[in-house]
Amino acid sequence: MSHPSFVSPDLIRQRFSKAMSDMYREEVPLYGALMELVEQTNRHVLESDPQIARQLNSTGEIQRLDLERHGAIRVGTAAELATLARLFAVMGMQPVGYYDLTPAGVPVHSTAFRAVHEAALQVSPFRVFTSLLRLELIEDLELRAFAQSVLDKRSIFTPKALNLIDRAETEGGLTEPEAQDFVEQALETFRWHHSATVTAEQYQKLSAQHRLIADVVAFKGPHINHLTPRTLDIDIVQAQMPAHGITPKAVIEGPPRRQCPILLRQTSFKALDEPVAFTDQAETRGSHSARFGEIEQRGAALTPKGRALYDRLLNAARDELGDFPNEGNAARYNALMTQHFSEFPDTVEGMRLQELAYFRYFVTEKGVGAPALKSLSLEDLLSDGYLRVEPLVYEDFLPVSAAGIFQSNLGDAAQTHYGEHSNRQAFEQALGRSTIDELGLYAETQRRSIEECFATLR
Numbered sequence: 001m002s003h004p005s006f007v008s009p010d011l012i013r014q015r016f017s018k019a020m021s022d023m024y025r026e027e028v029p030l031y032g033a034l035m036e037l038v039e040q041t042n043r044h045v046l047e048s049d050p051q052i053a054r055q056l057n058s059t060g061e062i063q064r065l066d067l068e069r070h071g072a073i074r075v076g077t078a079a080e081l082a083t084l085a086r087l088f089a090v091m092g093m094q095p096v097g098y099y100d101l102t103p104a105g106v107p108v109h110s111t112a113f114r115a116v117h118e119a120a121l122q123v124s125p126f127r128v129f130t131s132l133l134r135l136e137l138i139e140d141l142e143l144r145a146f147a148q149s150v151l152d153k154r155s156i157f158t159p160k161a162l163n164l165i166d167r168a169e170t171e172g173g174l175t176e177p178e179a180q181d182f183v184e185q186a187l188e189t190f191r192w193h194h195s196a197t198v199t200a201e202q203y204q205k206l207s208a209q210h211r212l213i214a215d216v217v218a219f220k221g222p223h224i225n226h227l228t229p230r231t232l233d234i235d236i237v238q239a240q241m242p243a244h245g246i247t248p249k250a251v252i253e254g255p256p257r258r259q260c261p262i263l264l265r266q267t268s269f270k271a272l273d274e275p276v277a278f279t280d281q282a283e284t285r286g287s288h289s290a291r292f293g294e295i296e297q298r299g300a301a302l303t304p305k306g307r308a309l310y311d312r313l314l315n316a317a318r319d320e321l322g323d324f325p326n327e328g329n330a331a332r333y334n335a336l337m338t339q340h341f342s343e344f345p346d347t348v349e350g351m352r353l354q355e356l357a358y359f360r361y362f363v364t365e366k367g368v369g370a371p372a373l374k375s376l377s378l379e380d381l382l383s384d385g386y387l388r389v390e391p392l393v394y395e396d397f398l399p400v401s402a403a404g405i406f407q408s409n410l411g412d413a414a415q416t417h418y419g420e421h422s423n424r425q426a427f428e429q430a431l432g433r434s435t436i437d438e439l440g441l442y443a444e445t446q447r448r449s450i451e452e453c454f455a456t457l458r
């Protein structure tokens, strides 16, 4: 029997990411406007800053920049999460990291499904921030039971999608026509549905408990709630959004503006009010807001030491602010962030020497031509110009930022205080596997790049 040739999971992910973007552009016209603004800004940055252009060329990031986006979804049950993990695995996406949003008053915990190897990320860096609703946090027992019963009745995957997931698992991959079907079928899970699964009154009750609970429970499936392109200069986009009819949130989440960007900076614009038909209404008379827009700028991945410093400086700035950042205190917040983050070295060398970030090493032209260098240390090779470094790009998310994004889109009324906290174990049990530690992935990529350099040098 001849072996069918399977489509690589990386290519399936690349196609899926494109299909998702096309669908979202059709569903949310403002997303198209945002994409154009981001493309313009990126072009402008590449033209006006040859240093950035050179850096992105040498790391290969230039090729993935236009493909680069993340999405976010929220699911209601363990079974939904576990099947999603299998669906994403078909596209080479693994659950990386654990994010607990309950300290910020959002009743979910989350992971990010993404590719884990630098070669796979290069083909498609598409990621999906995936949250599981924590029904146990609904205090009203009757409402909790109701929410559970509604969720238990729905099926968020098409029978064909389930079939193809089984096939990929048992056969070890998907053939070309199967992969095409898979992308089409998988997309259905993330589509927006105007018709709700509950009555208007039931929706109100769920929403009164927490708007997020209504968003997860009252609909047929985990509609993609935003799709985020990557910009090379988030401050420019933030400043130009109003002129394009888009009102951004008050502050950019994440670190302040720097010469050497670190981690992740994000901003978003408010959810849209969309017409909804509840089950007791013949027409679409209700409304719901869930979907929004977001942009992000990615910088260097930090080591545990760098991350601890980031967390300390962020907390210090926020403590001094004394409140959640908002319209009224945005200027003060930005000033406090700049002030506190002056402690964080803002050069590649500074971050490398203090082991604050992860890097990728490259052999220079001088290194390629030079004889017998293997006995030199990494430091010597660098200082003598045989090697050079570029920071590894951060591929993940930030819990405090994610909470800020959730909140800006749910409204301030959504700030509830939950007594119960982080429960990674319960999350992983629901997921059906453990989540991968992102820091280990960066360390591996850095190690591989050093090994490749030594293999190239004679």
Ligand code: OOG
Pocket: 071, 072, 073, 074, 129, 131, 225, 266, 397, 398, 401, 402, 403, 405, 406
């Ligand atoms: C996810 C919010 C978090 C991010 O990029 O940190 C997020 C959601 O609203 O479901 O998108």
Ligand code: NI
Pocket: 070, 071, 072, 129, 226, 228, 294, 405
């Ligand atoms: Ni996001």
